[in-house]
Amino acid sequence: MRSLGMGIICLACVLLAGCEGEQAGNKAEKNLDVELVNTVNNIQVENAIITQHTLYPYHFVTDGAGLNELGQRDLTVLARHFKEHSGVLNVRKGEAAAELYSARVAQVQSRLKEAGVDVGRVTISDGMPGGPGMPSGRIVTTTPQTSGGSSTSGSKGGSSSGAITR
Amino acid sequence: MLLCGCSQPSRSSRFNDTRLDKGLDAAEVRPDQPPSAKTLYSMAEILATQGKDTECEFVLRRCVQEHPRFTPAYNSLAELQMRQGRVHEAVAVLSQALEIRPKDPVLLNNLGMCLLIRKEYGKALDRFTQAGGLVPESEKYRANMAIALGLLGRQEESLALLEQVLPKDKAGHNAEVLRKAWQRQAHPAAEVQR
Numbered sequence: 001m002r003s004l005g006m007g008i009i010c011l012a013c014v015l016l017a018g019c020e021g022e023q024a025g026n027k028a029e030k031n032l033d034v035e036l037v038n039t040v041n042n043i044q045v046e047n048a049i050i051t052q053h054t055l056y057p058y059h060f061v062t063d064g065a066g067l068n069e070l071g072q073r074d075l076t077v078l079a080r081h082f083k084e085h086s087g088v089l090n091v092r093k094g095e096a097a098a099e100l101y102s103a104r105v106a107q108v109q110s111r112l113k114e115a116g117v118d119v120g121r122v123t124i125s126d127g128m129p130g131g132p133g134m135p136s137g138r139i140v141t142t143t144p145q146t147s148g149g150s151s152t153s154g155s156k157g158g159s160s161s162g163a164i165t166r
Numbered sequence: 167m168l169l170c171g172c173s174q175p176s177r178s179s180r181f182n183d184t185r186l187d188k189g190l191d192a193a194e195v196r197p198d199q200p201p202s203a204k205t206l207y208s209m210a211e212i213l214a215t216q217g218k219d220t221e222c223e224f225v226l227r228r229c230v231q232e233h234p235r236f237t238p239a240y241n242s243l244a245e246l247q248m249r250q251g252r253v254h255e256a257v258a259v260l261s262q263a264l265e266i267r268p269k270d271p272v273l274l275n276n277l278g279m280c281l282l283i284r285k286e287y288g289k290a291l292d293r294f295t296q297a298g299g300l301v302p303e304s305e306k307y308r309a310n311m312a313i314a315l316g317l318l319g320r321q322e323e324s325l326a327l328l329e330q331v332l333p334k335d336k337a338g339h340n341a342e343v344l345r346k347a348w349q350r351q352a353h354p355a356a357e358v359q360r
Binding site: 041044045052056068071074092 | 299
């Protein structure tokens with residue numbers, strides 16, 4: 001009888017330990033799932049950012065030239081892309097005055113340089129994301145003619161050779 | 167016996183170790199020990215599921231008062247207030263929480279939602295953008311930004327954000343819904359005529 005009692009207690013301990021182990025396992029599995037979903041979301045969003053290759057007024061501090069936190073992050077994604085590919089980066093003017101817009105473009109260029117992007121290979125314009133292009137008069141920075149043919153123009157015809165398609 | 171055996175060393179070591187916080191032991195023994203934030207929060211959740219809003223609010227307020235750094239309580243309290251249409255109070259609660267944790271994306275997003283309901287779209291956009299900057303991979307925060315932008319009449323930006331988080335056809339549909347909502351607000355007379 002005594003040994004039976006001992007046996008039951010031992011069994012209970014083993015079962016309890018098993019449950020605890022299973023709970024910890026479930027938690028780790030759940031964390032892994034959450035991380036996987038976040039990673040997939042991240043890839044999707046990053047792909048969309050590259051496809052659009054456009055910075056909007058919402059990326060900037062309201063009425064300011066500086067990029068907000070989201071703008072800095074999205075530009076980091078674009079900088080990673082432009083390090084390896086040439087192409088067009090659109091900075092939408094929106095309601096911004098000409099002076100403010102120029103300051104924003106300068107800010108973007110400086111950030112790209114800081115990130116190690118060869119800015120000569122990137123044309124910054126006020127074009128539509130992946131659209132049919134923009135009037136040449138609205139191009140702010142043009143690619144130097146001497147930069148070896150990998151550059152793109154801002155004329156009608158839209159997206160560049162830098163695998164930026166929509 | 168095995169269970170006793172397991173618990174015995176820790177108990178004895180607790181009493182033997184003079185470096186241990188005596189206050190903790192005293193608190194554990196004390197019968198009137200205040201409930202932890204998690205206990206209060208769980209209690210509030212149970213009350214909420216039972217539909218006991220008054221009691222739930224009382225417990226959440228106590229939780230906020232006694233554990234001011236426990237942000238889920240602020241969110242639940244604001245949610246309860248929003249459910250009851252007390253938007254201004256919800257904004258106050260979330261603003262209070264953000265003074266303690268200014269970089270909490272959930273608080274920022276929830277405050278943005280309250281401001282959206284108050285039709286303060288510009289302020290809502292600021293909060294959603296802050297939340298999006300903190301968790302850039304979050305589709306939810308970008309979608310909420312799109313709503314605020316759409317209701318501000320910034321359709322192009324709204325569509326661009328929707329296209330980042332939704333398939334193109336759904337993004338277009340949602341952008342159109344937002345455009346109509348904005349139009350209804352911007353030109354109510356035209357809507358009435360229609």
